[in-house]
Amino acid sequence: MKRATLRDIAQTLGVTVATVSRALKNYPDISPTTKQTVLATAERLHYSPHPLAVKLRQKAYKVVGVVVPDIVHPFFSDVISGIIDVVEAQGYHVLLSQSNESYEKEIMVTQMLLATGVDGLLVCLSNETVDVGHLRALQEYDLPVVLFDKISTGLDASTVVTNDFQGAYDAVTHLLEQGYTRVAHIKGPPHPENTRQRYAGYRAALAAYDLPFRAEYVAECHAVTHAEGAAFAQQFMALPEPPDALFSVTDSVAIGAMTALREAGWRVPQDMAVIGFSDWAVCQLVEPSVSSVAQPGYDIGRRASDLLLREIQQLRNEQPREHHHLVLDATIKVRKSSQRPAVG
Amino acid sequence: MKRATLRDIAQTLGVTVATVSRALKNYPDISPTTKQTVLATAERLHYSPHPLAVKLRQKAYKVVGVVVPDIVHPFFSDVISGIIDVVEAQGYHVLLSQSNESYEKEIMVTQMLLATGVDGLLVCLSNETVDVGHLRALQEYDLPVVLFDKISTGLDASTVVTNDFQGAYDAVTHLLEQGYTRVAHIKGPPHPENTRQRYAGYRAALAAYDLPFRAEYVAECHAVTHAEGAAFAQQFMALPEPPDALFSVTDSVAIGAMTALREAGWRVPQDMAVIGFSDWAVCQLVEPSVSSVAQPGYDIGRRASDLLLREIQQLRNEQPREHHHLVLDATIKVRKSSQRPAVG
DNA sequence: CACTGTTCCGAAATCGGTTACGGTACCGAT
DNA sequence: ATCGGTACCGTAACCGATTTCGGAACAGTG
Structure with a gap:
């Protein structure tokens, strides 16, 4: 037919x-x-x-492109879910690509999306990306771009991110309020702004409680894996004055640390409290359940889509385009791993 | 510009x-x-x-639509990842939608994809879906459809699924080979074919070892949650002759059961072995690590895409279209939760 | 010089709609 | 009878490419 x-x-x-x-x-x-x-x-x-005929005439694709480093990641699935919900409600569709955390692939993929035809782009930069010339090139074709999560100051575009600083600050403050005083931190790789902000939040919380910063309480991940978490936990336990709490840049690292602690006979949270970041589903499944800082992934997707769709409209109506920079609060989820049992 | x-x-x-x-x-x-x-x-x-002009002329969208119940699910992210990798290599793009496990939404979404324009569709049916008239309607417009994971016999289309029967059979056989003899099973909801196959595999493995089927060793989930797993574990432990091993329809249920076991003082795997299904990342993170049956999500995505792209080509060349039904093997991942310690 | 055969390019149809513009028919009013 | 106005619909340009057909220019041959 x-x-x-x-x-x-x-x-x-x-x-x-x-x-x-x-x-x-x-x-x-x-x-x-x-x-x-x-x-x-x-x-x-x-x-x-016929959709193509209409779109050709209207010069509108009714499609937004989405570039994430890795779809198989709970945070990004959340974001994508938020994007789809908003965008489909406006009659748009989602064209999905992943960069696999590769700068080369990111350039390829954005070029392909441009060639395929999209009205705008929602991008989370790869960890490798420093130069954003490829995105600036898109903007010169009047293609609105909105960055989320991993953003760059080198681009004049709207951005939506988690308040990593505040999340980290709250997490560490929570530990300090529980009475822990020697809080260690496993940082992420130095480059992404997110992990730097978490580190900054950690230091700010310590400072707010007039606690000294101790370099031996800070370790820096590279692979950000379970195994690294375990290794750093052992390193911390071996210190002459070991920490009594740990704020980890990521849940998997936190859980790795907890595994090492248990194997060494340390109890969580009695001997060391642990709080992670990202609030993966696994946090509720392990024993003891892991406190964590929840990133508003779904909301990030929604807000970023809102901004992008608005810019697309403004472009269409030849209105001046406004850029916004949203910082969405993270919320700490307190579970067993960081709740100090009542003394006595 | x-x-x-x-x-x-x-x-x-x-x-x-x-x-x-x-x-x-x-x-x-x-x-x-x-x-x-x-x-x-x-x-x-x-x-x-200009992409639209070319596509209009060529009568090809160079886009495949993907409908999954829920993007925020590791299995589906895997599948999508496989789809994207294959499809982009052929110059196609992926238009993504989710049905939220709702029959109504699934119809809406497939209609939207048809209206937006796709060359073919990759669909995983929602749990609610029984009637597939909406998909048959698409086929009447000569739109190739390939089903994966949750499929239907009511549609004349290629399918790609996990061999749930074999996965379950292997999992239970593994338990029996370890010397466990009283294997319980927590089933999924009755309708999806997947969970029925897993149940069938469970029974077949028992039969192959000449073990009797004991109805009190089988429980049926509805919400398929952590809490349900815990509740059924308590139910099993309360039996006069409790099981010594558990095959669970899903990892989250398995981990819920493990939590209840630990709280009751039962050791895993000494007092009860546990094996789950799906091989979520969390299986490697909890202690003891959880054995599970890995579904080949990424491969399902790849193979389903291959089939779809081939059908699109056949349609374009006016060749007869062939349908294939692929059943990809699941592989069991043996970890601590099901490895019986050497006796003595 | 006429004829045939290349080589290279333009004219125009086509894909399937959208829309500015113009024209016909009919009405009532002068 | 003429004019202005309205209701309704056709013509054609257009979006940006692809592709068939045919034609002009030129070279080579008898």
């Missing part, structure tokens, strides 16, 4: 396609009679306008 | 768009001279063909 076109309807009725088009779109100067018959035969032939 | 068109090039060179088009596409009857100048100015103007 072939797809019905305007001409099919026009020919069966003995009118022109223009008339049919107007009848279907409720134009004023169409007689009620012809409108009725057009609608009827359109219904009968299961007519629906 | 506006996008350069064929006409822009044609006008600056004083030729027609037809010449430019042919020069750019290496047609034979173009003089080397003009081909050179055309290529040069195309380069200079950063020309790239």
Whole structure:
């Protein structure tokens, strides 16, 4: 069964396609009679306008491109879910690509999206990305770009990020309020802004409690794995004055540390409290359950989409485009791993 | 900066768009001279063909639609990742939608994808879906559809699924080989074929070892949650002759059961072995690490995409379309939770 | 010089819609 | 009878490419 076109309807009725088009779109100067018959035969032939023809004429793709480093990651799935919900409600669709944390692939993918045709782009930069010339090139083609999570100051674009500083600050403050005083931190790799902000939040919380910063209480991840967490935990336990709490840049590292602690006979949270970051589902499944800082992934997706769709509209109406920089709060989820049992 | 068109090039060179088009596409009857100048100015103007115009002419969207119940699910992220990798390598793109496990939403979403324009569809049915009339309607428009994971026999389409029967059979056999004899099973909801196959595999493995089927060793989930797993574990422990091993339909349920076991003072795997299904990342993070059956999500995505792209090609070449039904083996991942310690 | 055969390129149709513009028919008013 | 106005619909340009057909220019041959 072939797809019905305007001409099919026009020919069966003995009118022109223009008339049919107007009848279907409720134009004023169409007689009620012809409108009725057009609608009827359109219904009968299961007519629906050919998407490409409409889009070509309208110069609108009704599609937003999404580039994430890695789809198989709970945070990004959350973001994508938020994006889809907002964007589909506005009649747009989502074209999805991943960069696999590779700068090369990111360039390839953005080029492909440009070539395929999108009205705008939602991008989370890869960890490798420093230069954003490829995105600036897109902007020169009047293609709105909104960055989220991993952003860059080198681009004049709207951004939506988690408040990593505040999340870290709250997490460490929570530990300090529980009475822990020697809080260690396993940082992430030096480059991404996120992990730097978490580190900054850690130091700020210590400072707010007039606690000294102790370099031996800070370790720096590279692979950000379970194994690294375990290794650093052992390193901390071997210190002459070991820490009594740990704030980890990521949940997997935190859980790795907890495994090492348990194997060494340390109890969590009695001997060492642990709090992670990201609030993966696994935090609720392990024993003891792991406190963590939840990133508002779904909301990031929603807000970023809102901003992008607005910019697309502004471009279309030739209005000046505004850029916004949203910072969404993270919320700490307190579970067993950081709740100091009542003394006595 | 506006996008350069064929006409822009044609006008600056004083030729027609037809010449430019042919020069750019290496047609034979173009003089080397003009081909050179055309290529040069195309380069200079950063020309790239307008995707919509090409697609309209070619009657190809170069897009495949993907419908999954829930993006925020490690299995589906894996599948999507596989789809993207295959499809992008062939110059196609992925239009992503989710049904949220709702039959209504699934219909809406497939309609939207049809209206937006896709060359084919990769669909995992929602749990609610029984009738597949909405997909059959798509096929009548000559739109190839490939089902994966949650499939339906009511549709004449290629399918790609995990061998749930074999996965379950292997898992239970593994338990029996370890010397466990009283293997319990927590089933999933009755409707999805997957969970029925897992149940069948469980029973077949028991039968292969000449072990009796004991109804009190089988429980049926509804929400398929951590809490349900814990509740059923307590139920099993309260039996006069409790099981010594558990095969669970899903990892989260397995881990819930393990939590309840530990709280009751039962050791895993000494007092009860546990093996789950799906092999979520969390299995490697909890203590003891959880054995599980890994579903080949990434491969399912790849194979399903291969089938779909082939059907799209066949349709385009007016060749007869073939349907295939792939069943990909699951592989058991043996970890601590199911390895019986050497006795003595 | 006429005829045939290349070589290279333009004209125009096409994909399926949208829409500015113009024209016909019919009405009532002068 | 003429004019202005309205209701309705057709014509055609357009979006940006692809592709068939045919024609002009030129070279080679008898």
